[in-house]
Amino acid sequence: MTTYVSPSPGQKVQADLARSWLLVNAAQPARFQAAEDSAADVVLYDIEDAVAPKDKDRARQHVVDQFSNGHTGWVRINGYGTQWWEQDVTELAKYISHELDGPQENGGLVGVMLAMVESSDHVNETAARLPGVPIVALVETARGLQRINSIAAARGTFRLAFGVGDFRRDTGFGSSPRALAYARSQFTIASKAAMLPAPIDGPTQGTISKNLIQGASIAAEFGFRGKLCLLPEQTATINSGLSPSQEELTWSHDFLADFKKDGGQIRNGSDLPRLSRANSTIELAEALGIEWIRPDSDDYSGTATDPYP
Incomplete structure (x- = not known):
């Protein structure tokens, strides 16, 4: 495009x-x-x-x-x-x-x-x-x-x-x-x-x-x-x-880190949509110039092991 x-x-x-x-x-x-x-x-x-x-x-x-x-x-x-x-x-x-x-x-x-x-x-x-x-x-x-x-x-x-x-x-x-x-x-x-x-x-x-x-x-x-x-x-x-939040970016980075730690292979049916969500969130933030800063608290919406919401 x-x-x-x-x-x-x-x-x-x-x-x-x-x-x-x-x-x-x-x-x-x-x-x-x-x-x-x-x-x-x-x-x-x-x-x-x-x-x-x-x-x-x-x-x-x-x-x-x-x-x-x-x-x-x-x-x-x-x-x-x-x-x-x-x-x-x-x-x-x-x-x-x-x-x-x-x-x-x-x-x-x-x-x-x-x-x-x-x-x-x-x-x-x-x-x-x-x-x-x-x-x-x-x-x-x-x-x-x-x-x-x-x-x-x-x-x-x-x-x-x-x-x-x-x-x-x-x-x-x-x-x-x-x-x-x-x-x-x-x-x-x-x-x-x-x-x-x-x-x-x-x-x-x-x-x-x-x-x-x-x-x-x-x-x-x-x-x-x-x-x-x-x-x-x-x-x-x-x-x-309308921008990725720090919580969404943290979820995305944590999911990708967890996915890579497990060998980068699809583990279950929810991995593909979650992988797409994580990558697209990070790519959008980078395109918009939004820097990821991990929140002080781990209490954010979603975790790397959650089913795809």
């Missing part, structure tokens, strides 16, 4: 691993610097839902100005079929970064989140207009969820995202994890089947750490590894909640 790596404020972590995706209203450029200075893995200049129709052109121009001034970043664009989509892709196509597969030294567009995706054609038409640009397909309606497998399999789809608020408005579902369990599961299953990175969950409201931690925990439980954020203050908590 091609990854898109950038040391710029617009994208600090490669997009297939990015945890916090911070939406910043592009009609309010005074907010741009705070977004770039935040802990967000990816800054998304939003010219879609956050922007009133009368401000769309102005918001798009603010993003163009950012790219012209050497900034890099992602943009949430308006849905295919809206009156603004054509203008979005036409203008942004002029600023596609020439270094999509490497470190960003010059300004430009490195990716888009396409709103209101209801068909693979929506993604592919956008990809044709923005060649080489990774597209996160934001699925936000019942119609989109019904077609999520074909959307995930579309050539242009880089990653899936769940537009929780609009989905609830469209369907009448409540906000509880139980009410949205089926929908969230479909994102993860479709992503896995299409060999995409793990999906991105919708945002949690507010800045209360307890709520953000719970929101990240719910996302992780359903196999999501990214989450939309609405405020810069949310990003550090979301990053932490």
Whole structure:
């Protein structure tokens, strides 16, 4: 899989691993610097839902100005079929970064989140207009969820995202994890089947750490590894909640040490999934620059001899 790596404020972590995706209203450029200075893995200049129709052109121009001034970043664009989509892709196509597969030294567009995706054609038409640009397909309606497998399999789809608020408005579902369990599961299953990175969950409201931690925990439980954020203050908590914990890293290192001590041979039916879990946890932590520090206490969740949870 091609990854898109950038040391710029617009994208600090490669997009297939990015945890916090911070939406910043592009009609309010005074907010741009705070977004770039935040802990967000990816800054998304939003010219879609956050922007009133009368401000769309102005918001798009603010993003163009950012790219012209050497900034890099992602943009949430308006849905295919809206009156603004054509203008979005036409203008942004002029600023596609020439270094999509490497470190960003010059300004430009490195990716888009396409709103209101209801068909693979929506993604592919956008990809044709923005060649080489990774597209996160934001699925936000019942119609989109019904077609999520074909959307995930579309050539242009880089990653899936769940537009929780609009989905609830469209369907009448409540906000509880139980009410949205089926929908969230479909994102993860479709992503896995299409060999995409793990999906991105919708945002949690507010800045209360307890709520953000719970929101990240719910996302992780359903196999999501990214989450939309609405405020810069949310990003550090979301990053932490969607990263391997020290307890998980300790379990992983202890399991691998125990496995190696026993000769590195499969001992029972739970070894293969546990081996995969341990290796993937350590690899993810290394990719995210998370250092393993063994907790002072051995009271962590899971041990090297536990059955695979």
